[in-house]
Every structure is written in C-alpha cells, then in structure tokens.
Amino acid sequence: MAKIDFGGTLEEVVTREEFPLEKAREVLKDETIAVIGYGVQGPGQALNLRDNGFNVIVGQRKGGKSWDKAIADGFIEGENLFEIEDACERGTIIQYLLSDAGQIQQWSTVKKHLTPGKALYFSHGFGVTYHEQTGIVPPADVDVILVAPKGSGTSLRRLFVAGKGLNSSFAIHQDATGKARDRAVALGIGVGSGYLFETDFKREVYSDLTGERGSLMGAIQGLFAAQYDLLRSKGHSPSEAFNETVEEATQSLYPLVAENGMDWMYANCSTTAQRGALDWWKKFRDAVAPVFEDLYESVASANEARITIQSNEKPDYRDGLEKELNELRESEMWRAGAAVRNLRPENA
Ligand SMILES: NC(=O)c1ccc[n+]([C@@H]2O[C@H](COP(=O)([O-])OP(=O)(O)OC[C@H]3O[C@@H](n4cnc5c(N)ncnc54)[C@H](O)[C@@H]3O)[C@@H](O)[C@H]2O)c1
Ligand SMILES: CC(C)(O)[C@@H](O)C(=O)O
Numbered sequence: 080m081a082k083i084d085f086g087g088t089l090e091e092v093v094t095r096e097e098f099p100l101e102k103a104r105e106v107l108k109d110e111t112i113a114v115i116g117y118g119v120q121g122p123g124q125a126l127n128l129r130d131n132g133f134n135v136i137v138g139q140r141k142g143g144k145s146w147d148k149a150i151a152d153g154f155i156e157g158e159n160l161f162e163i164e165d166a167c168e169r170g171t172i173i174q175y176l177l178s179d180a181g182q183i184q185q186w187s188t189v190k191k192h193l194t195p196g197k198a199l200y201f202s203h204g205f206g207v208t209y210h211e212q213t214g215i216v217p218p219a220d221v222d223v224i225l226v227a228p229k230g231s232g233t234s235l236r237r238l239f240v241a242g243k244g245l246n247s248s249f250a251i252h253q254d255a256t257g258k259a260r261d262r263a264v265a266l267g268i269g270v271g272s273g274y275l276f277e278t279d280f281k282r283e284v285y286s287d288l289t290g291e292r293g294s295l296m297g298a299i300q301g302l303f304a305a306q307y308d309l310l311r312s313k314g315h316s317p318s319e320a321f322n323e324t325v326e327e328a329t330q331s332l333y334p335l336v337a338e339n340g341m342d343w344m345y346a347n348c349s350t351t352a353q354r355g356a357l358d359w360w361k362k363f364r365d366a367v368a369p370v371f372e373d374l375y376e377s378v379a380s381a382n383e384a385r386i387t388i389q390s391n392e393k394p395d396y397r398d399g400l401e402k403e404l405n406e407l408r409e410s411e412m413w414r415a416g417a418a419v420r421n422l423r424p425e426n427a
C-alpha cells in the first residue's frame with residue numbers, strides 16, 4: 080500500500096496504480112457479484128462494476144421505480160435482474176445495498192443464502208455495528224467486508240463516467256476465506272473508487288453519521304438558513320440573501336476550495352474579505368463545537384441508529400419524509416434558489 084502523509088500523519092492507502100483494474104478483474108474473475116438494492120448506491124456501484132467488466136447481477140424487489148430503473152439501465156429480468164432472494168442464491172458476493180432499514184427487514188432472507196465461502200459486502204458500518212438494534216450478525220464462515228464510497232451513488236456514477244473517481248473507505252470485519260482483503264479492495268477498485276483508505280465498521284459508521292448530520296448536510300443547511308433569515312430580517316431581498324449565502328458558495332467559492340484548499344480560495348478574494356473571514360472563522364467554530372460534541376455522543380450511544388430505525392418502521396414514514404423534503408423545497412430560501420438556478424446562463 081502507498082504510504083501518504085496526511086497533514087503530518089502517515090497513512091496507508093490503496094491507489095489504482097498498485098491495485099489496477101486488471102488485478103481486480105483477476106481477483107474477482109470467478110465471482111458473481113449480486114448487488115442487492117437498486118436505490119441510490121445500487122445503480123452507481125452496479126453500473127460501474129458492469130462497465131468495468133465484472134460479472135454483476137441485480138437483486139431488487141419487483142415492481143416500483145427501482146426495478147424499473149434497473150430495466151431502464153439495461154438489466155434484463157431472468158438474466159441479470161432477479162428478485163432479492165433469487166439474486167442472493169446466485170451471488171458469491173452479496174453487496175447488501177438496501178436502505179439500512181430495509182437491510183433489517185430482509186436479513187432473514189439474505190442470511191439463508193450466506194453459505195460458507197461467500198462474501199457479504201456493505202457500504203455502511205450501520206447494520207453490523209448496531210447489531211443489537213438491527214439483528215444483523217453474519218455467520219462465521221463468510222467474509223464480511225465494506226467499501227463505503229464517500230459521496231452519493233449519483234456522484235459515484237457521474238465521476239466514473241467523467242473518467243474521475245470518488246474516494247472510498249474499506250474495512251474487513253471477518254476474514255473467513257483468507258481472501259477478504261483482496262475481495263474488498265478489488266470491489267473498491269471495481270466500483271470506481273479513486274483511492275481507498277482503511278477503516279473498521281465502527282469508525283466508518285461513526286464518522287459517516289457525524290459527517291452527514293454535520294458539515295455535509297445538516298449543519299450546512301442550518302448555517303445557510305441562519306444567514307439567509309438574518310439578511311431577510313434586516314431588509315435584504317430574497318435574491319440578494321440567496322446569492323450571498325448559497326449561490327456564491329456553491330458556484331464560485333467551494334469549487335476553489337475543492338481545487339486548492341481554503342487558503343487559496345481566501346487568497347482569490349479581496350483582502351477585505353480575507354481580513355473578515357480570518358477574524359470570524361474561529362468564532363463560528365467555537366459556537367458550533369458543543370453541537371458537534373452532542374452529535375457525536377448521539378451517534379456513539381446508538382441514539383441516532385435508534386431514531387433512524389424507529390422512524391423507518393412507521394408505515395407512513397416515506398410520506399412523512401416526502402412532506403419534510405417538500406417543506407424544505409417550499410421554504411422561501413429554496414424557492415429563491417430555484418429561481419436563481421433557472422437564471423444561470425447554462426439553464427436559460
Ligand atoms: N445513498 C448513497 O449515496 C449512499 C452513500 C454511501 C453509502 N450508502 C449506504 O448504502 C446503502 C444503500 O443506501 P441507498 O441510499 O442506496 O438506499 P435506498 O434508500 O436508495 O434503498 C435502496 C433500495 O432498497 C430497497 N428497499 C428498501 N426497503 C426495503 C425492504 N424492506 N425490502 C426490500 N427492499 C427494500 C428499495 O427498493 C431501494 O431500491 C446503505 O447502507 C447506505 O447507508 C448510501
Ligand atoms: C452520501 C452520504 C451522505 O455520504 C452517505 O453517507 C449517505 O448516507 O447517503
């Protein structure tokens with residue numbers, strides 16, 4: 080593995096140079112990879128694996144939009160698209176990509192087909208780490224591995240098509256065959272990862288739940304809303320408030336951060352902006368630090384897992400979720416956002 084200096088800490092990562100696609104194909108040449116679930120990660124991983132030349136089948140509950148999407152993506156019923164149980168029987172590697180709640184409900188079906196020597200693959204440490212809540216305890220004679228792309232399945236596919244690659248973490252929970260590590264890394268390369276860094280199931284789920292509730296999704300909406308609401312309350316127009324809060328961030332400044340880091344983005348703004356940002360960022364950090372402490376505690380105590388599982392068990396959960404997403408979409412800030420997006424020259 081390549082040793083990389085991450086800000087002073089040496090870590091080993093797997094790159095495409097040392098583990099090229101040809102090697103991944105060799106490791107998995109006799110495997111049937113059954114991707115179970117065709118929601119968001121399922122399509123990204125299944126299509127990338129298929130395009131990379133692996134033997135992929137899809138298992139998905141028949142009927143409904145995920146099944147239809149698999150058909151639209153070229154999977155053929157009875158050939159490489161099956162009901163979940165059928166695919167689990169055929170697969171030598173079972174990529175368990177149902178929703179985390181769906182994994183609990185289908186576990187007894189999947190477990191039946193985990194015969195000795197197969198591999199059970201997750202893209203999240205959730206089911207195994209919170210086994211007391213999920214009941215997911217794999218049999219001892221199968222490999223249990225993880226490859227967790229660090230981003231949406233939509234981005235995994237888009238970046239692959241563009242010739243780029245999302246980074247993923249990987250982990251080995253159980254090595255029953257002596258091949259678990261090679262299988263995990265080969266699958267990580269096969270699904271289109273840019274590079275792979277090692278973790279374990281618990282660290283993956285703790286960091287992932289913190290990230291998505293925090294700076295990736297929850298905190299960012301909170302920060303945007305607080306600034307937008309302030310500007311509106313002080314008499315600024317919606318277009319001004321939205322542009323100064325969201326549009327400039329996503330369209331102008333975040334791409335600069337992605338390209339060359341925060342200091343470089345700062346250096347490409349005025350000295351006035353730099354003075355202010357350098358003076359204020361620590362105040363924001365200190366204000367939210369206690370919230371992040373609460374968040375991590377809620378993750379580590381399994382409280383977040385409990386909330387996720389219990390809310391998903393409600394029969395009307397999907398309707399409620401849609402209502403909450405709609406509330407966000409219909410808020411003034413995001414209606415202003417829709418208008419702003421329409422005004423981008425490329426959308427005109
Ligand atoms: N969404 C992402 O981009 C993303 C990113 C990284 C990791 N992950 C992880 O990947 C896994 C899959 O996540 P996802 O967001 O793609 O899932 P999802 O919510 O899109 O669901 C995937 C599929 O599960 C099926 N499903 C749900 N409940 C079911 C049930 N009870 N019985 C049968 N089928 C059922 C649905 O038909 C759906 O097609 C999860 O472990 C998740 O944490 C997701
Ligand atoms: C895409 C994310 C947020 O990284 C993933 O963790 C998820 O749960 O969907």
Ligand SMILES: [Mg+2]
Binds near residue numbers: 287288291
């Ligand atoms: Mg997640």
Ligand SMILES: [Mg+2]
Binds near residue numbers: 230290
């Ligand atoms: Mg994530």
